[in-house]
Amino acid sequence: MSSDLETRTRYEPSEAEPRVFERWEQSGRFHPEPEGTPEENYSIAIPPPNVTGALHMGHALNGSIQDALIRHARMQGRNAKWILGTDHAGIATQTQVERMLRSQGTSREEIGREAFIERTWEWREQYGGTIIEQYKRLGASADYTEERFTLDSAYAHAVQKVFVDLFAKGLIYRDNYMVNWDPGSRSAISDLEVEEREVTDTLYYVDYPLESGRGSLTIATVRPETMLADTAIAVHPDDDRYTRLVGETAILPIVGRRLKIIADPYVKPGFGTGALKITPGHDPNDFEIGRAHGLEEISAIGEDGRMTPEAGERFQGMTALEAREAVVAALREAGAIARTEPYTHNVPFSHRSGERIEPLISLQWFMRMEELVEPAIEVVTSGRIKIHPENWTRVYLNWMENIRPWCISRQLWWGHQIPVWYRGEETYCGMEAPEGEGWVRDPDVLDTWFSSGLWPFATLGWPEDTPQLRAFYPTDVLSTGREILFLWVARMIMFGIEFAGDIPFTDVYLHSIIQAPDGRRMSKSLGTGIDPLALIEGGPRPPVYGSGAHPPGEFPAYGADAVRFGLLAMSSSQDVRFNEDKVAQGRQLANKLWNASRLVLLRAPDELPQPQASTVEDAWILSRLQRAKAATERAFETFEFHRAVLGLYDFVYGELCDWYLELIKPRLYADDNAEVSAVALHVLSETLALAHPVIPFVTEEIWSFVPGSGGLLMAQPFPAADEALIDDVAEAEIARAIEAVEELRGGRDRVGAPPGRTLEARLDAGGYDRTLDAVARLARVEWSTNGTQPVATVPVPGGSIAILTSDAVDTEAEARRTAAARQRLDGEIARAEGKLANRGFVDKAPAQVVEAERAKLARLRSELEALD
């Protein structure tokens, strides 16, 4: 294997990653034994992806986050379990299978419920494993040995138990109530599955004649077809225009129904005509008003989206849209339409099917939330559960405080069937079918979110008292997108407290949403989505992703580490545009680590002493390493993953490779290099361990070449910062040397020195005692004490360096350059002097800030002086 290291100058993720994953999985370390307490252990329950799903960017980002957290905890020596599984995803899955059936020329109605469910299970067998395999490709160190599915029999048992218990407590009830009817999936959906879209409709002004014959009342509506179900007209109680009419009766055009004119403060006098038709059967507000006033509820539109017999013979069977046209035509004919105007407003649509929601009254199961909400609020206000970023806490609390009943029944076949049976007037709720003949089970299934609300504990075996539950519940972190904070997170908290007896997790991390490069949502239908696997293994790059350095065509095979790095680097603010450069940056980092390791490993002797700093650069890199470790640790603690990865990148490039390795090359190439090898290897090993949670593959691969490493990097301790190794003196000296080298290189360039040429230079600055040779070598100069006139002078910390020789010097340009440098220094000196002359600054600023300013001034002055 070591031949790879010698010959390969490029790290090949596609070659290494599958091999490394194999080793991990074989090691059994993804599966923790259910030992110890939840406090000692660490666990994360994955937001279960839909079985129907394929890995998208959201999964990949969240997977990268969770895996980083899990690996970090595991390396800290904690028994770490990443609970894995998939969700049966009622509507989504049923839709997919129905589509398949249609393509086969049949339908679910045709084959019947039992066969349909069977087909769906088959479908799941065939396609349900896809996303799990994709998580593996990402490097997810989840517990694959205990994969869960929300329809597994044990899980179903938990769901039934929760329902039965809540029913017994009276929190679940059945009622005729206004629901969001989704004509697309032919099911009720919850408020949270409704999305508002802006639509321009026509606002019709319709005259409703008064029964008294004394004129008419004009109302405004965008849905004239619903007037067939009107049962009243409402005006505001203080609306002087109408108060005299309250209690009178109007006649519903076309239908002729008598409508009472009522007063209700809900009506906005300023909107439309100030008179509102009340349709309790088809409008949520009207429904409330109707119940408050005891109005009749008429259902003119049925669950099939067509007009019911109650709409009248003329309209029965029409779709709502057809009925609208017919009603308008009839009204026009009767001269009842006063006028029309275009009207733009928000209209509810189904999140799932995309169809316009039809509010209607339906017999559904509901869950009362007040009792469960209270403790779920308390655990957050008390800080037992922390939400990150913090400002989402208020959003959570606000929603919880205004919570409404949850419609939990769905008119689907795929899901947890409601454990309720009916016989005549009797209703039975229980885990098993009731004894006796003639019972019919409720055909509806539960909202998918009802079952996924039990995820953190049902996956661990609840309601049984299992070792897994005892070892890993409560879990530690729940990482997810904020769009399901209410849909899912809030419900897990409520169910967790109520049924598992404790909060389900202590931290909720709401990650960024990654958008397409043009700022739109990543979506299949828009063509703005990309497949993370295409990034990892190579694949099509859609047009919106192609530009500049990344033209449309194919993604290169970046590898999983690069994708993980890139996604974490992008995840800073709440909405972030996908940036392929960041992924490329991750690939460069992997490659850099690989090559840095080659430099160190291929030269390290077999016998190494204890690593110990013997030079200033050794002390420097050890000191910088401690800072990198502390910064990484802090980033993990605060869920600031972009800082963790970009900080690592900066350390590896800006300190380890660009400077430390360059500084030690002469020592490394010497015959007796054991001492420096020991330090270099130590720093390399710690860096690999530090980076492992975010780029696990390449670090693990390199680790296998580290002499004496033995075992897996994933099982090594996570490096902790050692304060004792912080060395401010060494840091200052190397910082100074680096600046001098950079200044000199710039100077060389300006005097036109060929890259290979060694120049004569004179150091007119202090503080370089231990770095003289290093500066000379890295800047390719030879120190001289020659007092001749320099061809160029560069300012460096503590003075200046005079460049004495050169082949082709543009003295004029260099003079301009020196003048510019002088001008800059003059300016900075003036600014510093001004600051220090300011009494306010000297008196009020902290002493150390003032001191630093004085030191800065002194330094600038000496640099200016040295230029002359």
Next chain:
RNA sequence: GGGCGGUUAGCUCAGCUGGUCAGAGCGCCUGCCUUACAAGCAGGAGGCCGGGGGUUCGAGCCCCUCACCGCCCACCA
């Protein structure tokens, strides 16, 4: 209608409690096939930190306000 983010180099973004904070990656320009890496190395150009007020000795960083952009929540026909 309420709330939350964002507006910093050509592009995508960092800038933690206000004091070397004006940065990174990519792109661009100039050199280098220097014995870890050409998917590399070195150097360089490029920004009144969205506009306007204010607080402060000192403000991308705090306050107010305006303007756009994005998202979440919300029962105005």
